[in-house]
Each structure stands twice: as structure tokens, then as C-alpha cells.
Amino acid sequence: MYVADVDAHCARARAAGAAIVMEPYNTEYGSRNYAARDLEGNVWSFGTYRPAP
Template identity: 70%
Template sequence: MPSIYPVLRYPDVRAAVDFLRSAFGLTVHELYEEPDGTVRHAELGHGDGLVMIGAGPAPVSRPADDDYRVYLAVDDVDAHHRRAREAGAEIVRSPFDTDYGSRDYAARDLVGVVWSFGTYHP
């Protein structure tokens, strides 16, 4: 079980969960709903990692295209890239090969957070 959990804030947690599932392939580990159906907190999984999503304001400014907040290792970068693009993610860097042997790409989510994906496993 991992011991580091990135925490990201979104004004609409349910919309963020739906987007991150469809575009980036994350899975719902936990989803905490209020009695009115509002989602305040979610835990999304990828491999053996988790990211926590909480209710909060969108980023004040859009980060630069290379200002990654989260990195996910994936087996097939090109297929992952197609999925993200088809789901409406803004691709900020198309798939490319690095000098250290990884294949990577980067995409912006629905509030502007930049996610990086690649074959490198630290």
C-alpha cells in the first residue's frame, strides 16, 4: 500500500471523478457523499497508488504546460493518450520518447491541472 497520497481540489468533485475515470482511467476506491448527493471527498486509484480529491476552488491560475502535478506510470502511453484526447482532455504535450527510455505525454484536466503519463516506473 502506498504511503504518499497527492491531494487535489476541485469545485465539483463528482465532475472531477467522472472526468478522471473516463479520460485517465482512474478507478473509484472511495466516494463520500453528503445526504443531498454532493460529493465532498473521493479516493481514486491507479495501480497501487491513490490520489485524493476534495471539494475546493479551482486553481487561481492555469499552471504552465510543464508544471505537472501528478505522474502516472502507464503501460501503453499511445493508447492512454488516445483515450484522454477522446474524453476531452487538453493534450499539452503529445507522446514523445525521453532520453532515459520512457515514453511520456501530458494532459490538462477539466480545471487546468496538468497530469503527466509515461512508461517510467520510479
């Protein structure tokens, strides 16, 4: 899922009770990503990469 500010989004998710399963990191192709498990057990991936339309 695209988010503009991965670090701020991760901080909000953590404060809301999500378990961060992969801390924010930079990819070799220029995106910044992280992954979190929500309160229902679903794992979500977030990052700044957005393909061109």
C-alpha cells in the first residue's frame, strides 16, 4: 500500500497497537518500506514506491 511518509505512518501504526514485523528500510530501487500486523492478525506492507500510471 502506498504511503507518502513511511516513518510517520509506522509510528502511528505502532501507537495504535499494530505489531511492526519489518521496521522501515530503504530498497535498492529507491522506495522506503515497512510491514505491520494489525490487531486482527493481517500483515500489511507499506511503501513510498508508486508505479507510473
